[in-house]
Structure formats: structure tokens, C-alpha cells
Amino acid sequence: MSTATVNQNRKELFGHPVGLFVLFFTEMWERFSYYGMRGILVLYMATSATAIDPGLGWSNKDAIWLYGWYTMLVYVASIPGGWIADKFLGQKKTVMLGGLLLCFGHGILAIPQNWAFFTGLILIILGVGGLKPNISTMVGGLYKEGDIRRDSGFTIFYIGINIGAFLASITVGLVAYYYGWHYGFGLAGIGMVLGQIVFIWGQKFLKGVGEFTGGSEASEEERLAAKRPLNTIEKDRVVVLLISFLIVVVFWGAFEQAGGLMNLYTDAKVDRTTGWSSLAEIPAAVFQSLNAGYIIIFGTVIGGFWIWWKKKGRESSSLFKMAVGTIIMGLGYVFMMFASQEASAETFGKAAMIWIFLAYLFHTIGELCTSPVALSFITKLAPLKYASIMMGVYFAATGFGNKLAGSIGESAQLEPFEGTMVVSKQEVLPFMSKDSMEIKNLDKKIVDIYDYPINQDKNFSIKSKVYPENGKVVFKEYETGTDLNMLFELSSGEDSNTAELMTTLTENNVTASNPYHAKLVFEKDKDKAQIIGNKGDGKDYGVSFVLEEQQSEQEYATFKWLVIFTVAFGLLLILFLKKLKKLTHGAEDHEHEMLEQEPYELADPSIND
Structure with missing residues (x-):
């Protein structure tokens, strides 16, 4: 070269x-x-x-x-x-x-x-x-x-x-x-x-x-x-x-x-x-x-x-x-x-x-x-x-x-901690509001509509307080204090990190008066969302979240x-x-301004031992 x-x-x-x-x-x-x-x-x-x-x-x-x-x-x-x-x-x-x-x-x-x-x-x-x-x-x-x-x-x-x-x-x-x-x-x-x-x-x-x-x-x-x-x-x-x-x-x-x-x-x-x-x-x-x-x-x-x-x-x-x-x-x-x-x-x-x-x-x-x-x-x-x-x-x-x-x-x-939504669409509607959103119509053109996200199989989130009480994790809506535990169940089994959630809350002395917080993200299963006949049925939604305070510390x-x-x-x-x-042997010791530019070769091959 x-x-x-x-x-x-x-x-x-x-x-x-x-x-x-x-x-x-x-x-x-x-x-x-x-x-x-x-x-x-x-x-x-x-x-x-x-x-x-x-x-x-x-x-x-x-x-x-x-x-x-x-x-x-x-x-x-x-x-x-x-x-x-x-x-x-x-x-x-x-x-x-x-x-x-x-x-x-x-x-x-x-x-x-x-x-x-x-x-x-x-x-x-x-x-x-x-x-x-x-x-x-x-x-x-x-x-x-x-x-x-x-x-x-x-x-x-x-x-x-x-x-x-x-x-x-x-x-x-x-x-x-x-x-x-x-x-x-x-x-x-x-x-x-x-x-x-x-x-x-x-x-x-x-x-x-x-x-x-x-x-x-x-x-x-x-x-x-x-x-x-x-x-x-x-x-x-x-x-x-x-x-x-x-x-x-x-x-x-x-x-x-x-x-x-x-x-x-x-x-x-x-x-x-x-x-x-x-x-x-x-x-x-x-x-x-x-x-x-x-x-x-x-x-x-x-x-x-x-x-x-x-x-x-x-x-x-x-x-x-x-x-x-x-x-x-x-x-x-x-x-x-x-x-x-x-x-x-x-x-x-x-x-x-x-x-x-x-x-x-x-x-x-x-x-x-x-x-x-x-x-x-x-x-x-x-x-x-x-x-x-x-x-x-x-x-x-x-x-x-x-x-x-x-x-x-x-x-x-x-x-993230994960779970599954266990209620019907009608039961979760009070926790969300209508919003402007873009969707693809039957002609696959993007149009603006005003609707509940769940009716269009869209994600939605709920801000929540999180704290332990009587041996279980309690979720309360951030502004109103409404109980959210009825909406979903945390995952269980070998891959579940639910026990870790309780341990984290307990070790950090989290209480109802000094709670942690989480944004609960509800997302429909992507494979089920592709089935047109299921659109807006409110089923097959998973839930995931991280603790805001813990994420900020990290x-x-x-x-x-x-x-x-x-x-x-x-x-x-x-x-x-x-x-x-x-170790450079003066490679940078003699740099100077030059009046004209001449061709250059890397590492002078004439250097001998």
C-alpha cells in the first residue's frame, strides 16, 4: 500500500x-x-x-x-x-x-x-x-x-x-x-x-x-x-x-x-x-x-x-x-x-x-x-x-x-417489571382520555382521528404511585389515588422479577406516605394487533414499567x-x-510550515536499525 x-x-x-x-x-x-x-x-x-x-x-x-x-x-x-x-x-x-x-x-x-x-x-x-x-x-x-x-x-x-x-x-x-x-x-x-x-x-x-x-x-x-x-x-x-x-x-x-x-x-x-x-x-x-x-x-x-x-x-x-x-x-x-x-x-x-x-x-x-x-x-x-x-x-x-x-x-x-392486563376495555377506559392520533385507514392512507388509544390498539400509559403494603405491592393512580391493582397482574414463574420489586421497595423503606413512582405502559401484543378483526377489542395487552426513582439513580x-x-x-x-x-523516536519533533506540497510516504522506509 x-x-x-x-x-x-x-x-x-x-x-x-x-x-x-x-x-x-x-x-x-x-x-x-x-x-x-x-x-x-x-x-x-x-x-x-x-x-x-x-x-x-x-x-x-x-x-x-x-x-x-x-x-x-x-x-x-x-x-x-x-x-x-x-x-x-x-x-x-x-x-x-x-x-x-x-x-x-x-x-x-x-x-x-x-x-x-x-x-x-x-x-x-x-x-x-x-x-x-x-x-x-x-x-x-x-x-x-x-x-x-x-x-x-x-x-x-x-x-x-x-x-x-x-x-x-x-x-x-x-x-x-x-x-x-x-x-x-x-x-x-x-x-x-x-x-x-x-x-x-x-x-x-x-x-x-x-x-x-x-x-x-x-x-x-x-x-x-x-x-x-x-x-x-x-x-x-x-x-x-x-x-x-x-x-x-x-x-x-x-x-x-x-x-x-x-x-x-x-x-x-x-x-x-x-x-x-x-x-x-x-x-x-x-x-x-x-x-x-x-x-x-x-x-x-x-x-x-x-x-x-x-x-x-x-x-x-x-x-x-x-x-x-x-x-x-x-x-x-x-x-x-x-x-x-x-x-x-x-x-x-x-x-x-x-x-x-x-x-x-x-x-x-x-x-x-x-x-x-x-x-x-x-x-x-x-x-x-x-x-x-x-x-x-x-x-x-x-x-x-x-x-x-x-x-x-x-x-x-x-x-422492566412486566405483567398482563386482566380487565375489559370498558373497565380501563376511565383511566385514559381521548387524544388526537394518526392511523392508517382501509386505503392505507394516514388520517387524523380523535379517539381512545385502546380503540385503535395503541399504547397508553398510566402514572402510578408504587409501595408495599401487607405483603403485596400496591399501585395507586398518581393524581387521584385510585386503585390500579385490579387492572393487571404481575408476571409469575421462573423469569418473573416480581420478587425483586418487593425487595427493592422494602429495602428502600418505601411507604404509602413516601412512595416510589412508575409509568405503567400498556401495549398490545404485536402479533394480535396485526389481526384486523381484533382491532379495538382491548384484549392481549401487556404491562411493563420501571421504578422512576431507581432508574434515575442508575x-x-x-x-x-x-x-x-x-x-x-x-x-x-x-x-x-x-x-x-x-517510543515515537521524534516523529513529531520536526514539524514545520512548508512552502510547497510534495508527495509523502508513511514511515520513511529508508530508516535502518
């Missing part, structure tokens, strides 16, 4: 090679497709299968579980993607192949069928694995070794990523909200097609970048470098890269709560009302645009700050930036702790939006100090023969971080430990910074 093979000055735009902007727009649209789909993925899985725009009907816990595995595999696939580029195709052709797989994957995901959902996810995993590590390595191939513009070039590239993410989070989120989940998935797919078109069109600006070292385009020097064993300096640099990947796992494990835990938290416990008649409530998925929006605003500012900081002769190594970024990102969860406290200050309360804005701001500043810097760091240290696969390992580390994030988010979600504890661990980890890195820098 090579990142540059043509000895010529490259055309420049705004002080950077034109090829940077080809890769910028390609990645922008690819990330539009990925983040647009990711922004609605968990919400789609967790949406009731009987809703007007049905989701998969999974629990929050199960949705985050799949989200964690999916986001991990998306990035772990970068290892075989990098290996294929290094050994067989080169980066450029592997990016082309990955882009085609992504076009098919997103297109299939727009089909409203279960087989299409899982098939689409698999193709997207394979496509990102081929595209993501190799397009990033190609960015490094545009710059000569020691060029101080490299970090800022990656920051510009990173801004492109986040323009795509910003546009996707708003447009895909709104399209999914107003027109349906699969229209949102389809819009994400259109973005990927545009990215593929840009990459094909821009090939003339990428000549000599990302070619296969075993092919005819490679120079004799590159072919020899690909066969030569690693020397001592290169081995040390690989070691420090592998250590830096541990930073990546920790950083993304904390950061990537955005699509899972924070997405669900925003949906359930943040006051998203605006007072605007045209948009009374902001869809939760739209808040995913904050991170990308902040990057667009502050990306060049943070990149310029570090260049200024370095020129002042102050510590500005990549490892230092990554440690500082991890600390700043972790501090963002302090605001989520404030949000959790505000929401739990009153029963069934919600937090103000300002906490989400502040949390994402700190997460973004931390990301700008870490992620684009890590990409650049790899292109500085990776040996030529392993350039793509090292970038693949980096993205695999990102994937493991995403899986860690999924596990953390999953642990923050309590297993979320607060999760946010607190994220702060403690990330800050402690970042400080530990700074403590060992000098020892880690020695």
Missing part, C-alpha cells in the same frame, strides 16, 4: 491539496448516510410494533444491546478492510468497493421488512469496513513527512465528516419523524450515492494516492519497502500506536453514549418543547446534530489553537492532545449529572435542554482534541507496509469503544462514573507522557 507515488506538486485550494476536498465531500456524504441512519436506529428498534409508523417493538435494553454490537462491528470490519487494501487492492479501489456496498446496504434498509433490516446492517458493516480506514489513510498520503499542515488537514477532513453528520441528524431525523422510519433510512441512502459520485468524479485529483504497492503504479522503492521487515524504530512506533488505541477505546466508550443512552434519555427525560406552533416538540434524533454542529463551528478554531500552541514551544504532542481531549469530553457528563438531578427533583419531571447543549459542547471539544489528531498520528507513525491495516486497527479500537459504550448504556437501563451513577474514569485516565496518560513520547 502507498499513500503517494507520484513525484509532482499537487494543485492546492485554500492552502491544501485539492484531493483533500474530494475526500472531504466523499466522506461528508458517507457520514451523512451513516449518522443519519444511526440517529434513528435505536429509536426505530425501541418504537412499538403497533405504532402508526411501527418499529421493531424492542425494549430499550435490547435496542442498546444491538446498537453496541452493530457500531462495534462497523469499525472492527476496518481491519479486514485495511488488510485487503494493503495486500490486494490498494486504498483507492477498496474505498470504491466499500462505497458500492454502502449504497446497496442503505438502499435495502429503506425496505420495510425484517429481512431487509438485518441484510442492510450487514452490508453497511462491510461497506464501512472497506471505506473508512482507507479514505482516512489517503488523506495522510496527500502530505509530505513533517508538514505542519497535516493535523489541520485532518481537522478540515473531520469537519467534512461532521457537516454530513449535522445535515443528516436534522434532515433524516425530521423525515423519519414526519414521514416514517424507512423514508429516513432511504434519505440516508441517497446521501451515500452522492458520496460515491463525488469519489468517482474526483479520481483525477487523487492520482498516485492510495495505489496498491504490488501494482504497476507503485515505485520500486515502495515495492521494496512493502517486502522489507520492520526495523527497531518502526517496531517502537507500532507499540506506541497500539498503546494509543487503548486511549481510543476509552474515549469512544464514554463518548458514544450519544446514539444510545443519551438519545433515549433525551427522548424520555428532557423537555423538548419549543413553543413554536410549527414544531411543538423537537424530535430526540435532531439533538444528534449538536455534536456535528459544534465541530463545524469550532473545528478550525481548535485546530488553529494547537498550531499556535506548538509555535509557542509548549507541549502539543498527539498523545498530550488525546489525553486532554479525553478529560474535557468526560467533564461533559457533569452536565448530564445536573440534568439527572433536575429531572428527578420532581415526580415524572424533565430536565432543561441547556444541559444537553452543554454536555455535547464539552464532548465536541474533547473529540476535536482527540479524534482527528489520532487519525493524523497514525499516518505519522505507521510503517508503509502496514499503513492501511494500522488505520483499520484504529477503527477497530473505535468499534470496541462503541461496544463498550453499548454495554455502559445497557447497564444504565433497568430490566442514570446518575452512570454519568458520575463516566466523569471519574475518563478524567482519571486522561491524567494518568499525562503522567506517563514522556515515556510514551520516547
Whole structure:
């Protein structure tokens, strides 16, 4: 694999090679497709299968579980993607192949069928694995070794990523909200097609970048470098890269709560009302645009700050930036702790939006100090023969971080208590009110009606006080105090967690005068809801709930430990910074401004033992 093979000055735009902007727009649209789909993925899985725009009907816990595995595999696939580029195709052709797989994957995901959902996810995993590590390595191939513009070039590239993410989070989120989940998935797919078109069109600006070292385009020097064993300096640099990947796992494990835990938290416990008649409530998925929006605003500012900081002769190594970024990102969860406290200050309360804005701001500043810097760091240290696969390992580390994030988010979600509604529709009607809702008529057109949710097989919920009394759990309607125990029976048997409910209430000294609270969610069995003749019969309803106080404590504890661990980890890195820098053998010691851009090769192959 090579990142540059043509000895010529490259055309420049705004002080950077034109090829940077080809890769910028390609990645922008690819990330539009990925983040647009990711922004609605968990919400789609967790949406009731009987809703007007049905989701998969999974629990929050199960949705985050799949989200964690999916986001991990998306990035772990970068290892075989990098290996294929290094050994067989080169980066450029592997990016082309990955882009085609992504076009098919997103297109299939727009089909409203279960087989299409899982098939689409698999193709997207394979496509990102081929595209993501190799397009990033190609960015490094545009710059000569020691060029101080490299970090800022990656920051510009990173801004492109986040323009795509910003546009996707708003447009895909709104399209999914107003027109349906699969229209949102389809819009994400259109973005990927545009990215593929840009990459094909821009090939003339990428000549000599990302070619296969075993092919005819490679120079004799590159072919020899690909066969030569690693020397001592290169081995040390690989070691420090592998250590830096541990930073990546920790950083993304904390950061990537955005699509899972924070997405669900925003949906359930943040006051998203605006007072605007045209948009009374902001869809939760739209808040995913904050991170990308902040990057667009502050990306060049943070990149310029570090260049200024370095020129002042102050510590500005990549490892230092990554440690500082991890600390700043972790501090963002302090605001989520404030949000959790505000929401739990009153029963069934919600937090103000300002906490989400502040949390994402700190997460973004931390990301700008870490992620684009890590990409650049790899292109500085990776040996030529392993350039793509090292970038693949980096993205695999990102994937493991995403899986860690999924596990953390999953642990923050309590297993719901479950039961079965045991009364007729007439007996439960007094506990609900008529509401405006959308349904599909016999012509499968969406129309607005005003009715009781149960008449349309819709979900409904009842706010309840919960406390133990005389050896049983008592449920009382929150405002009126009406007995709710007659409406449903808690599940029993080996899989039941009813005994756990009584234990929790007793151990926390819950009483009638100091009760816990729960929102009892009544949901019709999704298979029975498909039978037209059963519509509105009020039968086959299950009940599920979590204790609000217990859930709030779990979320607060999760946010607190994220702060403690990330800050402690970042400080530990700074403590060992000098020892880690020695392993780089001065790879960042001679960066300077260059008058003209020349081709660059990763890890100078002429270095001897």
C-alpha cells in the first residue's frame, strides 16, 4: 500500500491539496448516510410494533444491546478492510468497493421488512469496513513527512465528516419523524450515492494516492519497502500506536453514549418543547446534530489553537492532545449529572435542554482534541507496509469503544417489571382520555382521528404511585389515588422479577406516605394487533414499567462514573507522557510550515536499525 507515488506538486485550494476536498465531500456524504441512519436506529428498534409508523417493538435494553454490537462491528470490519487494501487492492479501489456496498446496504434498509433490516446492517458493516480506514489513510498520503499542515488537514477532513453528520441528524431525523422510519433510512441512502459520485468524479485529483504497492503504479522503492521487515524504530512506533488505541477505546466508550443512552434519555427525560406552533416538540434524533454542529463551528478554531500552541514551544504532542481531549469530553457528563438531578427533583419531571447543549459542547471539544489528531498520528507513525491495516486497527479500537459504550448504556437501563392486563376495555377506559392520533385507514392512507388509544390498539400509559403494603405491592393512580391493582397482574414463574420489586421497595423503606413512582405502559401484543378483526377489542395487552426513582439513580451513577474514569485516565496518560513520547523516536519533533506540497510516504522506509 502507498499513500503517494507520484513525484509532482499537487494543485492546492485554500492552502491544501485539492484531493483533500474530494475526500472531504466523499466522506461528508458517507457520514451523512451513516449518522443519519444511526440517529434513528435505536429509536426505530425501541418504537412499538403497533405504532402508526411501527418499529421493531424492542425494549430499550435490547435496542442498546444491538446498537453496541452493530457500531462495534462497523469499525472492527476496518481491519479486514485495511488488510485487503494493503495486500490486494490498494486504498483507492477498496474505498470504491466499500462505497458500492454502502449504497446497496442503505438502499435495502429503506425496505420495510425484517429481512431487509438485518441484510442492510450487514452490508453497511462491510461497506464501512472497506471505506473508512482507507479514505482516512489517503488523506495522510496527500502530505509530505513533517508538514505542519497535516493535523489541520485532518481537522478540515473531520469537519467534512461532521457537516454530513449535522445535515443528516436534522434532515433524516425530521423525515423519519414526519414521514416514517424507512423514508429516513432511504434519505440516508441517497446521501451515500452522492458520496460515491463525488469519489468517482474526483479520481483525477487523487492520482498516485492510495495505489496498491504490488501494482504497476507503485515505485520500486515502495515495492521494496512493502517486502522489507520492520526495523527497531518502526517496531517502537507500532507499540506506541497500539498503546494509543487503548486511549481510543476509552474515549469512544464514554463518548458514544450519544446514539444510545443519551438519545433515549433525551427522548424520555428532557423537555423538548419549543413553543413554536410549527414544531411543538423537537424530535430526540435532531439533538444528534449538536455534536456535528459544534465541530463545524469550532473545528478550525481548535485546530488553529494547537498550531499556535506548538509555535509557542509548549507541549502539543498527539498523545498530550488525546489525553486532554479525553478529560474535557468526560467533564461533559457533569452536565448530564445536573440534568439527572433536575429531572428527578420532581415526580415524572424533565430536565432543561441547556444541559444537553452543554454536555455535547464539552464532548465536541474533547473529540476535536482527540479524534482527528489520532487519525493524523497514525499516518505519522505507521510503517508503509502496514499503513492501511494500522488505520483499520484504529477503527477497530473505535468499534470496541462503541461496544463498550453499548454495554455502559445497557447497564444504565433497568430490566422492566412486566405483567398482563386482566380487565375489559370498558373497565380501563376511565383511566385514559381521548387524544388526537394518526392511523392508517382501509386505503392505507394516514388520517387524523380523535379517539381512545385502546380503540385503535395503541399504547397508553398510566402514572402510578408504587409501595408495599401487607405483603403485596400496591399501585395507586398518581393524581387521584385510585386503585390500579385490579387492572393487571404481575408476571409469575421462573423469569418473573416480581420478587425483586418487593425487595427493592422494602429495602428502600418505601411507604404509602413516601412512595416510589412508575409509568405503567400498556401495549398490545404485536402479533394480535396485526389481526384486523381484533382491532379495538382491548384484549392481549401487556404491562411493563420501571421504578422512576431507581432508574434515575442508575442514570446518575452512570454519568458520575463516566466523569471519574475518563478524567482519571486522561491524567494518568499525562503522567506517563514522556515515556510514551520516547517510543515515537521524534516523529513529531520536526514539524514545520512548508512552502510547497510534495508527495509523502508513511514511515520513511529508508530508516535502518
